[in-house]
Amino acid sequence: MKQDGDLDSVVRGRIRGLRVARGWSLDDLAGRCYLSPSTLSRIETGHRRISLDQLSAIARALGTTIDQLVEPVGDEDVVIRPRHDETRGVTTWMLGGRDAPHGVTVAKMRVTRPVRRGVDELKVHPGRDWFTVLSGTLTLLLGERTIRVEAGQAAEFSTMIPHAFGADDGPAEILCVLDHEGQRTHLWQLA
Template identity: 60%
Template sequence: MDRLVGQRIRAMRVARGWTLDALSSRCHISPSNLSRIETGDRRIALDQLVPIAKALGTTLDALIHSDDDEDVIIRPHATAAGAVTIWLLSNGRTGNGVTVAKMRITPERPTGPEDMVVHPGRDWFTVLSGTARLRLGDRVLLVHEGDAAEFSTMTPHVIGAHDGPVEILTIIDHEGERSHLPGARDATLVS
């Protein structure tokens, strides 16, 4: 891990066009210690990482995050809630505050006016298979396979299935996650 962090520090320093002396003057760690940190010949202490990260204009997370497959590969598990099954496709650590999910909705899902929700933000989805029935205020729109929909979530809305199950890929913000995916992160998993 020390070698990987050292490589990141060196890459960031070089990308800025800085010498070891230039970084040293910004983080108050000697050039020789920085050199040993960059090559992995010296263990890095937290009290050294904080000033180095600050000098490089980055975060500790950016310097020390793991490069193992678990940071890249998401192995979604299905969570079922009535007529909706959800697979979370983002790991919850995205910096942009959105959640990506695949949803399978069966025609049993209620889509009446009393089932609609409202929340700040925007929702976006694309239909992977089947046809989605989007109730948006007083309108009912059919969104076919391959088509997408984007709308203000301040308009009352609910997504259902039309003439059989529908699978959608959706990108929603934090408020949308709370409204559309309640408990999906910690619900009982279904395979």
């Protein structure tokens, strides 16, 4: 009897897909996870339920985790909708969020508003920020320094130095890697 359910189908497809991507036969995977090839075949085709012990052994053999094998499929993981803050002149696309590795967030930002020393508040928070300019030029106010960062260049700095950034003579697009504090300071304001 075949297993029903979308999740079962997704898990079976992921197991088979990872096995095939590695160029392994059923025998190859069976030897690595200590299951018989016929058991694996029945699991992949839905003719056998997968026990937690089997799923754990299969995941380990495939170099993945149970979480990754059973992760639900949904459109929210595919479509990234921009968040626009008219006041700050920033549009943000969150490219890595709560599940991002090492507690960092990756975001693409389109900055349209220039930054002005004496007008814009320079922020300070624990951590480090890193960004690369994809297009345009960004002005980075960093302490007493004013730094122009052009397309193809990157900047990294301690966020304990008072800082702010803005567009320099037209829109700029940047790709940012922010730690938890940087995410809270730069991106949560858009939520």
